Amino acid sequence: MIPTVAPAPADADQAGSTTAAGASVPRSSKAALARFSRHRLFGSPGAVAGLVWLAALVIASLTAPLWLPFKTEDQDFTAVLSGPTAAHWLGTDELGRDILSRIFAAAAGTLGTSLITVIVGVGLGTLLAMAAAGAERTEAVISRITEVMMSLPGTVIILAVIGAVGTNIPLIMAILGILMSAGIYRVVLGQAKSLQSQLYVDAAKVDGLSPVGISLRHVLPGLANTIVVQAALIFAVGMLIQAGLAFIGFGPPLPQPSWGGMIQGASQHVYDAPWMMVPTGAVLALTVLSANAIGNALGKAPNAAAPHLPSAAARRQRAKAVAAIAAAPAPKDAEAQEAPGNGTLSVRNLSVGVDGAGTGNGVALVTGVSFDVAPGTVLGLVGESGCGKTMTALSLLGLLPSGVSVSGGQILWNGRNLAAAMEKDMEGIRGRDIALISQEPMRALDPMFTVGYQLTAAIRRLRGMGKTEARTEARNLLEKVGIVDAQRILKTYPHQISGGMAQRVAIALALSGQPRLLVADEPTTALDVTVQAEILSLLRALVKDTGMSVVMVTHDLGVVADICDQVAVMYAGQVVENGKTAAILDNPRHPYTLALLAADPHANDADNMPERLATIQGQVPQPKDWPTGCRFAARCQFAGSACTDPVPLLASGTGEGLVRCVKADQLAVEGMDWLATDVPAARLLPISSQHTTATSQHTAVIEKDLA
Numbered sequence: 001m002i003p004t005v006a007p008a009p010a011d012a013d014q015a016g017s018t019t020a021a022g023a024s025v026p027r028s029s030k031a032a033l034a035r036f037s038r039h040r041l042f043g044s045p046g047a048v049a050g051l052v053w054l055a056a057l058v059i060a061s062l063t064a065p066l067w068l069p070f071k072t073e074d075q076d077f078t079a080v081l082s083g084p085t086a087a088h089w090l091g092t093d094e095l096g097r098d099i100l101s102r103i104f105a106a107a108a109g110t111l112g113t114s115l116i117t118v119i120v121g122v123g124l125g126t127l128l129a130m131a132a133a134g135a136e137r138t139e140a141v142i143s144r145i146t147e148v149m150m151s152l153p154g155t156v157i158i159l160a161v162i163g164a165v166g167t168n169i170p171l172i173m174a175i176l177g178i179l180m181s182a183g184i185y186r187v188v189l190g191q192a193k194s195l196q197s198q199l200y201v202d203a204a205k206v207d208g209l210s211p212v213g214i215s216l217r218h219v220l221p222g223l224a225n226t227i228v229v230q231a232a233l234i235f236a237v238g239m240l241i242q243a244g245l246a247f248i249g250f251g252p253p254l255p256q257p258s259w260g261g262m263i264q265g266a267s268q269h270v271y272d273a274p275w276m277m278v279p280t281g282a283v284l285a286l287t288v289l290s291a292n293a294i295g296n297a298l299g300k301a302p303n304a305a306a307p308h309l310p311s312a313a314a315r316r317q318r319a320k321a322v323a324a325i326a327a328a329p330a331p332k333d334a335e336a337q338e339a340p341g342n343g344t345l346s347v348r349n350l351s352v353g354v355d356g357a358g359t360g361n362g363v364a365l366v367t368g369v370s371f372d373v374a375p376g377t378v379l380g381l382v383g384e385s386g387c388g389k390t391m392t393a394l395s396l397l398g399l400l401p402s403g404v405s406v407s408g409g410q411i412l413w414n415g416r417n418l419a420a421a422m423e424k425d426m427e428g429i430r431g432r433d434i435a436l437i438s439q440e441p442m443r444a445l446d447p448m449f450t451v452g453y454q455l456t457a458a459i460r461r462l463r464g465m466g467k468t469e470a471r472t473e474a475r476n477l478l479e480k481v482g483i484v485d486a487q488r489i490l491k492t493y494p495h496q497i498s499g500g501m502a503q504r505v506a507i508a509l510a511l512s513g514q515p516r517l518l519v520a521d522e523p524t525t526a527l528d529v530t531v532q533a534e535i536l537s538l539l540r541a542l543v544k545d546t547g548m549s550v551v552m553v554t555h556d557l558g559v560v561a562d563i564c565d566q567v568a569v570m571y572a573g574q575v576v577e578n579g580k581t582a583a584i585l586d587n588p589r590h591p592y593t594l595a596l597l598a599a600d601p602h603a604n605d606a607d608n609m610p611e612r613l614a615t616i617q618g619q620v621p622q623p624k625d626w627p628t629g630c631r632f633a634a635r636c637q638f639a640g641s642a643c644t645d646p647v648p649l650l651a652s653g654t655g656e657g658l659v660r661c662v663k664a665d666q667l668a669v670e671g672m673d674w675l676a677t678d679v680p681a682a683r684l685l686p687i688s689s690q691h692t693t694a695t696s697q698h699t700a701v702i703e704k705d706l707a
């Protein structure tokens with residue numbers, strides 16, 4: 001019976017990164033070395049030991065003729081069946097032959113022929129999978145053939161081949177590879193199909209890339225991880241089968257030594273010379289274990305089915321960050337002490353940074369962000385790309401990317417600080433209390449399973465329902481998100497439905513745990529305008545019907561106007577203005593909000609549409625380049641010297657919201673517009689002393705500046 005090799009975890013993310021890595025040229029050999037040393041192979045002591053052992057074995061066997069103390073057939077009749085001695089370090093066999101010399105003389109043949117199985121098995125299996133993934137008919141034919149191959153008794157076939165052609169080990173190992181390729185085909189096919197359904201593959205097809213080109217450029221790099229893992233495992237299996245064949249007398253022709261043959265010889269003297277079994281057995285076991293350890297380490301990639309979920313490293317990192325936050329004294333201000341009600345989210349002074357932020361080594365990505373979301377309301381986080389909206393949103397779910405963590409502040413959910421919750425506790429909150437929908441609905445849907453299967457599995461997991469009940473609930477959920485023919489959609493695969501439909505399904509999936517807060521990261525950006533409107537009205541209806549609250553990340557002020565009760569405008573990792581949506585859109589107080597509105601074609605009446613829309617010169621500064629003063633000052637048409645000092649969030653005048661600008665009151669009084677020009681010079685405003693005490697020092701500076 002030919003053993004089947006356990007499937008390696010599919011790794012779509014890995015696929016992506018491999019492709020990207022393949023495309024990028026390393027900036028320096030130092031960076032390449034650093035990346036190499038961070039490879040997961042080096043995170044496992046077993047794999048490192050295995051690599052060292054295999055490397056030593058290969059070098060020793062290739063150089064064996066140069067250093068071996070004896071020839072393989074040299075006999076020493078004065079030391080028959082001896083244990084380790086100064087002359088024979090690993091002892092001798094029944095003919096007085098040196099065991100050390102025979103082990104290393106046999107090593108090259110054993111390793112080399114096992115490699116033949118790997119090349120034939122993995123190579124053929126991968127080629128077949130790539131061909132099948134690209135065409136349904138080919139897949140049907142190849143799958144039937146491989147099913148037949150898998151049903152054949154492998155051992156009988158190998159023995160029949162030996163009977164026909166003799167003990168030609170390379171040929172036997174090649175035939176073993178062909179038999180094993182059927183199992184590898186099945187493992188690789190799933191991942192190859194998933195890669196074939198990626199959007200970038202569609203884009204490559206549109207660009208006219210041939211199927212072979214697509215397979216080589218886009219599919220093969222994504223399969224690298226699985227292929228390497230399978231190769232390591234097949235290598236180990238190949239060695240064992242080869243030793244087994246030699247043990248039953250089908251090894252290399254005599255007098256050539258082989259590990260299996262030596263073990264067989266030792267088994268004859270297991271009572272009178274038990275030591276004889278030890279060296280060869282240990283070398284074979286160590287070599288098989290090494291290959292397995294390497295395969296296991298390579299297979300420990302993050303799970304493709306759950307790209308959002310944190311890796312072990314991210315969990316450790318979260319535990320560290322949580323411990324630091326828990327050890328920090330609780331903020332004393334009245335706002336932070338307020339106990340939020342049921343279903344209320346209160347974010348207080350949240351800071352997120354790349355590891356080491358706060359200790360001076362990392363970079364802060366989000367600083368001092370505060371907002372509240374009451375049950376049944378929608379908060380919009382709006383701003384340009386790179387302002388920190390996604391980092392803020394993901395921190396609510398404890399899903400920050402690896403290397404990034406909450407470095408301060410509180411995320412109070414029903415009074416409980418999620419910033420100080422352990423990963424295990426977050427697992428109980430994600431999906432059940434707080435759910436996520438993302439910009440790309442396909443991220444939430446596994447291409448390998450039907451919509452019905454995925455929804456039912458989520459409902460059963462999150463709500464503990466039975467199979468039939470969960471199936472009914474899945475249909476109800478699809479109907480709730482506006483899918484008319486729910487029964488049919490339950491049977492479809494994600495690639496068979498449109499983008500808008502997929503987003504509805506992703507929303508249904510998010511609702512499967514009956515969450516009370518939904519984090520929606522640009523849920524309409526990838527959809528066309530009519531579908532955008534449908535999804536927004538669906539979300540509005542869900543908020544109304546279920547009392548669920550939503551944190552909506554968006555670039556689009558139209559979306560904010562449409563659905564949000566409150567809005568927090570973010571710029572360079574800070575909230576620069578927040579308050580009720582209508583108040584902010586009608587009377588923006590921060591120049592950045594003013595500029596965003598001036599640049600938005602939908603914010604202007606059709607009658608008053610300017611000839612040229614306003615632009616905001618420059619770009620959002622990188623976190624490492626944030627100035628100590630106002631972060632928007634370098635792009636602001638109204639900036640003055642007072643803006644070089646840190647600016648606190650101040651009451652915005654109406655008493656409803658807060659604004660982070662020392663000139664907010666002047667701008668409001670003057671009724672200034674953001675000019676649709678490229679004027680780089682600041683339009684300095686006279687600053688009166690009507691600011692709060694927090695800005696009085698800025699006022700003095702500005703007045704001095706203007707004098």
Ligand SMILES: Nc1ncnc2c1ncn2[C@@H]1O[C@H](COP(=O)(O)OP(=O)(O)OP(=O)(O)O)[C@@H](O)[C@H]1O
Binds near residue numbers: 383387392555
């Ligand atoms: N994994 C990461 N490691 C380090 N920095 C990151 C990481 N992800 C994002 N950043 C940085 O954090 C800052 C905020 O990014 P974020 O994705 O939150 O912005 P955003 O406002 O959501 O932008 P977009 O609308 O494009 O998603 C950016 O400067 C970004 O480069």
